[in-house]
Amino acid sequence: MQNMTLEQFRATVESGGILSVVLKAQGAAFAIQAETQRGDAVLVDTRRKLPRLFGDPRKALALLSEMGIKKAAVDTEAWRPEQADSLHPPRPDKSVKLKAAHEAAELKRVLEERIAMADAQGAIWHEAEDVFDELVAAHAG
Numbered sequence: 001m002q003n004m005t006l007e008q009f010r011a012t013v014e015s016g017g018i019l020s021v022v023l024k025a026q027g028a029a030f031a032i033q034a035e036t037q038r039g040d041a042v043l044v045d046t047r048r049k050l051p052r053l054f055g056d057p058r059k060a061l062a063l064l065s066e067m068g069i070k071k072a073a074v075d076t077e078a079w080r081p082e083q084a085d086s087l088h089p090p091r092p093d094k095s096v097k098l099k100a101a102h103e104a105a106e107l108k109r110v111l112e113e114r115i116a117m118a119d120a121q122g123a124i125w126h127e128a129e130d131v132f133d134e135l136v137a138a139h140a141g
Contacts, residue, residue, distance in 0.1 A: 001033075002041040006052070009043050012036055013067045021072040023060050025079035029053035030060055055084065 004012065009032075012018055017037045023030045031051040032043040043052045054060040057074065064072055117123065 002036070002039060003044040003049055004034075004041045005044060005046045007046075009034070009041075010067055012041075013069060018069065021064060021069055022075050023054075023057055023072055024075045025077065026051065026053060027078070027080045028083040029055050030057045030074075030079075032060055032064065 012034075019035045019037065021035075022033045024033050031053055034041045034043075044050060045052045054063075061072065
């Protein structure tokens with residue numbers, strides 16, 4: 001079976017080289033397999049060269065439709081929907097990083113807003129010593 005990247009698959013579709021397409025279940029996901037004029041092929045991930053798997057067959061069908069393929073068979077013989085949790089294991093480290101990124105984005109937004117206010121025409125500037133003296137006096141008693 002020949003491995004085809006998305007780019008190669010598109011080119012084969014555009015040239016009329018795809019004879020038939022099957023969404024073939026592999027565990028809880030589906031792979032796109034095709035019969036081409038040069039033999040059988042499978043759509044693979046560009047980086048890892050492993051079959052490109054779709055947890056939701058509608059996404060695979062939407063991709064095929066967008067490429068111009070209007071008919072596809074579905075083979076559910078090896079479909080194991082109970083294995084769906086293994087497709088996307090939880091990533092608590094990703095959650096922590098995402099929260100930190102959101103906090104940093106908010107701080108950046110506030111900083112840019114304050115800089116814009118300081119650079120605005122008519123902004124009033126104060127000496128730092130005067131501001132600290134006022135703060136000390138306000139909190140002294």
